[in-house]
Amino acid sequence: MRFSTRCSVILLGLVLPAPSALALTPPSFSVTDPHHSRLRQLESRAFALFNSDDYALSMSQKTRDAWKRLHAAAMKTKVGGKPHPLAGVALINLSSMDQIDGRNPDALARSTEGLALLAPFADAYPIAWMQGLSIRGFVQVALGDVAGGADILAQASHYMDGYIARTPADKLDKDAHMLRSNIAFSHAQALTRLGRNAEAVEAQKASMEARIAAAGPDSADTIGSYYTYAQMLARADRDAEAESYARLAVDKATDHVDRKHPSYARALEALGLLLSRTGRRAESLDYLQRAIAIKRETVGTDSLYFQFGLQNLGTVLLPLERYADAAPLFMEAESGFRRIEGENSPQSARALAFGASAGIAEGRRDEAIEQLKAALARVRAGSDKDRDIGQRVYPYLIPALIAAGRAEEAHAAAATFAAETRQLDNAPAFPLAQAAMLAAWTAPDRAGLRESARRLAGVLRDGATLNDNGELTEDQRAGLDTLLAVAAQTQDGALALDAMAVLAGSRIAQANRLVAQRLVADPALAARVREVQDRIKALEAADSRLLRALATDRDVAAARAARAIVAADVEAARSALARDYPRWVEARGGERPDLGALRTGLARDEAMLAVMPAFDGVYLLAVGADGARVERATMGRAALVALVNRLRGSLTPAGFDRAAAQDIYAQIFTPGILATLGKARTLRIVPTGAFASLPFAMLPQRPVARVDRDTPWLIRRFAIEVQPGFATGASARSRIAARDQRFLGIGAPQSFASGSGSGQRGGAMLAANHYFRNGGADIHALSELPPLPGSLTELEAVAQRFGPDHATLLVGAAANEGALRSRDLSPYGVILFATHGLVSGEMEGVTEPALVLSPPAAATPGEDGLLTASEVAAMRIAADWVILSACNTAAGENGQAAAYSGLAQAFRYAGAGSLLVSHWPVRDDASAFVTLETVKGANRGLPRAVALQRAMLKLIRSRQDGAAQPYIWAPFILMGH
Template identity: 30%
Template sequence: MKSGIHLVVAAWLALAASTGLSAPAFAEGVAALSARINALSRAGKYAEAVPLAQGQLDSLEKKYGPDNRDVAAALNNLAQLYGEQGRDAEAEPLLKRAIAILDKVSGLNSAEAAPELNNLAALYQRQQRYADAEPLFRRALAIREKALGPNHPDLGQSINNLATLYEKLDRHEDSEPLFKRALAIYEKAAGREHPAVATLLNNIGQVEKVQGRYAEAEPLIRRSLAIREKALGREHPDVARSLNNLADLYERQGRYADSEPLYQRAVAIRQAALGPDHPDLAISLNNLASLYQAEGRTKDALPIVQTTIASGRMQLRVALPVLLAAQRQQLLPSEKALDDALNVVQRATQSSAASAVNKLAVRLAAGTDRLAQLVRRDQDLASEAEAIDKSLLSAASKDRAKRDAAAEAKSRARLAAIAAERASLQKTFASEFPDYAALSNPLPMTAKEIQALLGADEAMVLFAVAEKESFVFALTHDGVDWTSVPLGAGALSAKVAAFRRGLDIGKAQDASGKAGLFDLALANELYATLLGPVESLIKDKRSLLVAPVGSLTALPFHLLVTAPPPAAIPETFAGYRDAAWLLKRQSVSVLPAASSLKASRVFARKEQSTKPLTGFGDPLFNPSLEGAGDNRTAVKQASRALVTSAYTDFWQGAGVDRVRLAAALPQLPDTADELNAVAKDLGAASTDIHLGADASESTVKRAQLADYGIVYFATHGLVAGDVKGLAEPSLVLSIPKQPSAFDDGLLTASEVAQLKLNADWVVLSACNTIAGDKPGAEALSGLARAFFYAGARALLVSHWSVDSEAATRLTTSTFDRLKADPKLGRAEALRQAMLAYLKDTSSPRNAYPAFWAPFALIGEGAAR
């Protein structure tokens, strides 16, 4: 983050507003104290403001009790101070409590509720939880439009905040007219020289700047700076914000000599006004270091980067180029530069799937059965509380007439019970298991620690992606290398999307003049870009472990091509057989993060499952078809239709619109054949295969899944990507005639996380469960995260819609090979199965990658 679109600080208007301090309706003496706290906050004197705000809250609670609107306002004030210091973890519960009080006392339809809703939305926005922020911003805006009229300053402030959210999502066409509307409101209400007007000018200038319209942006940002210097004084933190933004504009234009003194002055102001630990200071420090590096002044940039790393506020886009240059210029020892870089990458790219693997590791490493059970209980309670909290916030954003008061009261009571139980658990951890805290907060691994986890025939590759460039790290048991990659996030996403366009089975009928077929030249270009720089270190290792991020999570690495092909698109399918696929050279395992390697290898379960496989497939989406027998299975689908709709498309009130869902989902009778074939091959009992109406949520939840080495789902997935609100990624199972909370036909990610597994494999076949709706979505989120959390060691998941015959053949072949040679390892067994399919000349299409290469192994690919 270089510079900033930001929210209007409406305290400048002496009005209760989203990022300003509310003015409680208490006695004059308390009002004076509020004004003093407000002034200290504006000056960045948080060390003085926070004790006053806490004292004010304590006094009001003592005088009025916990459920009072003035208490809510005081909670909001204290939360805002915490937010200004980057202490969101402390601010969030205060804001939620304030909202609950107002909801109870007067409802959330009056203008007094808008500040709290806005403030919580702003907190979510800072945490990049945009899907959570938008409905709260919208709710606050709707309240103010109705209560205050079209020209009230508080309405302008809400308009600005929603526009700020849109701008962070690169929705310039939505943000710019809102910013201009808010500017007109503020200029009319406060005059053209007011600080709030400066904020709007800055925001419009930022929109112009990021779209490359520098000539239009500069006068807007310069006018914003002039207003702030005149109204606030030259040493005010808001002046530093304008300086930072103007400096960024000059840097983008290559005007480094103009940019540098502005960045330096912004650093000095923020250091003096905000102190050494404030997040805004870290932004300015990162920007100054980035400028120095752009000027080739690594020696000046390095100490700044080391300061931000030590504080935990480094930016990947800044730190990695500086550390790489420092290593090459011998300003840092190579080992120190690499370990610092790995520290930055591991902290910046920790995915939710990796977090789930680590949580599982914490439970497994807990050692004693009692501690493991307590840890699992605490984690489950935290997940439950998060889900309830989100549902309550969603309810609070609705009109009261559409809400279920009894259900909300029950949810709040459950939250209180969870809080009490978790507090008790924390006391138990502290008294009985003092080493637990260190275990549950592992530090990033050094290069030597990663190398020690790798076998002699393994290579691990990590990626970091920034806006303008990316980085690749390669490690083997006895070697390391890292370098930059000349593609940023946008360019990589575009190339991955183009790569995947050739993997649609529906288009793969023949190879004569088909423009949409798989592009071997692009596959080779991506190999040369991503792995070529470290090829000498990794090429001779039998097994390749990849930890991708961003759009790279949607890239099937085993389909990269290691040598230039004779033609980008062969004349016939047979031409694909001879391509230099990476898979011919190495097996590939995908890791959610570097830390996943330690989680799976140091803390892996040792006990074996007692039964080979249980499977769920051919679910019944339309209950009226139950008992239809042959009529239902008469038509076999050559390829299963891909369904990647958002869960919300089928959500209606508190449940699923079963009619719409059934209409959208084609039946999957071919998956019954798939599961039966796999079960027969592995010697699984027929009673362990659940088909038709029996492939239900109820069956899954009641099964003793920990008894099975393989848990197999052959059904549609509603995947992550644009999921919003109450929606979650989910697997679609049989839809019951009478849906309930226990069984509504959708096994959601949160429900998966509550399963108890001990599985070597979880197979997700029939949908592109690895990828979100577009490259760049966190492909290992949602379902994969949940299955890791539940206890899966590895997932076999599909990158795209899978041909049923191919799915059966690939999975049975993989399991057969592993059964014949348990020391082979999961990744190598999958590799051999795919290569056997590729080499089979009995059908021309066997050579086409959409058929033989849909699966990827996520997690531990080595032998147990």
């Protein structure tokens, strides 16, 4: 019997199962028995039709009739009192046609009957037997019996392994290996749905190996096996192996497959989705965008394949907060799904809901409300059973209705959301907690609102802890936005601090991603981290059980007691990890802050202000001597972020957008916030997102017509210190003592281009991505860096202040990685880097923030002339102060940049007390002035924030050219705690 090549192609995309025990073929039976030649003729005719290159003919009624004639004739022909096995072969091929046509119940019935007829003769028709098992298993899974289908597929795989083992290699053809690949593929898919990911990996590996045997290592079909194997490895948390196979698929597709073949675009898409999953979303965009461009050109837009590509790209853009880019993709997908699947397409409803959530983030609330309601109506018009759309819609719709003043609609929606969430089997803790809080928030008496909000905050905090990359999903960010809105309405400072700590911690963890990866390479730490994460997963399950008990008002006391035991276990594990590995905890965003401890840790003349863009809004938390206040800025997140970007874009040596600066000041420093800050003279600011790139010092306290030496900048009101997160306790090193301080200056590096000087070629600074290639420094790009003629002068001026016996300079060729690494840095109280700093808000992979040093004289392992953030983090620094007098060493270049670029974070992590860093490329003479004056002030005993404040004000009053303009004096920030 010949194997159906059509079935080979089709089964590549299926999830299949396997059979029950079978009887051996009777020894007297022969497939070539001349008495049955007529049956074999009928079989050949049916196969010829089924394998026709004309797809319409192969799936026609004529083909079905041919199989039915074979079945009828074989049923009348008896072998040992049983129908001839070709009756079963005919039914199995009819079941294949049923499955292709989407008639799964018919396919299941026919495959089951066909296998029963074929079972006594299975060894005589091994291919048909395994094909029947595959079809039966697939449709069993498709109809919801995943466990049963997986068992069938396991039996099919076992039988196939035996068939391959006992058949001589020269008797095995391509079709046999292809069927083996298809069965293993389907088994892997079923195992994945059951959460048995380790077994799924092995099954998919077998599928891949069989596909290589059938089609060779470079075929388009095999490339599909590579990226499917990568996906399975990723689900099993074997990310490094997954990436290697995903990249292999892309490389093979690039070298061996026409770009019009579906495997080409799918390989790009698979790698892009894997990179996104492992926290490298920006890096993934190129692959996903290329995949969509190829799909648009080759298969067109009238396919589900294309629409899912649009939706995948949109979902990657959402966590990057690129909502304006994501929304059009979702709306195009929505239109495409509706065009293909009909007006009530569930996929179109999901795309519409995604687009609406992006619209809310962009400030289009009223439009988004109607879109969310339309998404709900569309799905429910098609099927009353498809309720999961509510999990995407209600968490966005309800807060939007509340903000729009539509309280009754919000209350009704919240009640429906709570009821639907209770009906979900094994609902995760997050939607249960979210539904409970939204129900309490919209209730007329708001009973239990604070308790349910605190519970949701804990679930969100634990969920963020489980993410190794530190990223928040847009659902988590929207949930935190809701918590902050509740905190602002109820003036619950502790709740606001909880939610803000998750937002800030996410940014810190993203900035320190590579640092954390380097640390967790320690097996002991890795084991401890996984132990804590496992316990947090147990806590999430306990949360889910408690929330379900509360929702149904059954067994609440028992669920609460069980959760308390698990929660105590988690807290003990967290505390032990923080005690034994404090640097890991700092790199991951810090411990949960406490509002009381935070207030106690403020000095007598200090206050704290957090400025946090969440999802829809920007939230403010002021903590002063007399209390705390939570506010939501009157401008939405999108509008206020756009204003910050407008101000940053307007800054030049000649001026800036004064109206934008004043509007930002008015949004943040409201009367209520100023009253809470009180008479504090030093302000600790905790900003995230776009506000990490905002030079707060230059905000004018009242409208100004022109800039001069007396402009009322915020720096006149407050000495400002910036923190990436919420540190408790006053700085143990708030002052620098002049006595016995030693100074180390590194900079004015030798040029990559000419081998002399501090860079000889001009040109604009580019993002750090431009200076890396294939995991290392790009020498050509580094040679294009513009010169820093004042860096040597700056280093020498500061060194002179300390005196020759207390100052060391590493300049020119000596400013290299080897010289720095070989030096004991512990004696130095002040370390100054005067060189280029490379940062970006969207660096991925090995592309890290870095300081440019001199290239090594000869090829040296581990040295490339770039001191990266993860290399800095491995250093041991005891300096009270590290000064990064380099371009762009504060935050990244856009509103989505991680907190303070990761470069400043790395120095803090390495042990530095405080850092002086810059927001944008700094004029050399201004940098030297501020650096020297700040060090002088600190050495006189001034608090460092005050020393920087006085240095800035002195520069403003100086006679240096343009010094009153904030472009010259405002980029400097003090980063501490």
